[in-house]
Amino acid sequence: MFSDADMPSAKTIASTAVSVAASTMVIRSLLHDLVPYELQYYLFRSIQAFVTSVSSEVTVVIEEFDGLASNQIYRADTLLGQQNISDNSVL
Numbered sequence: 001m002f003s004d005a006d007m008p009s010a011k012t013i014a015s016t017a018v019s020v021a022a023s024t025m026v027i028r029s030l031l032h033d034l035v036p037y038e039l040q041y042y043l044f045r046s047i048q049a050f051v052t053s054v055s056s057e058v059t060v061v062i063e064e065f066d067g068l069a070s071n072q073i074y075r076a077d078t079l080l081g082q083q084n085i086s087d088n089s090v091l
Contacts, residue, residue: 008016032040062074 035043062077063071064074065071
């Protein structure tokens with residue numbers, strides 16, 4: 001994601017997080033004051049229905065090859081899977 005040279009400092013990350021949190025609180029209070037309760041209720045229920053309809057299970061597909069090169073994550077997962085199978089077969 002970031003190389004060591006491009007990595008933002010802790011101060012920058014903290015400042016950004018505080019700015020986002022403050023902006024969120026201001027927007028929330030403005031919406032609370034300006035949007036009627038009925039519309040707030042409708043939006044909240046719509047978002048809640050969408051979130052609950054999404055499955056809690058996630059399927060991850062790891063390809064064996066990344067272009068022409070071997071995928072290191074696939075190799076690591078294969079090795080870990082073999083270790084887990086042999087550990088479980090002892091039971």
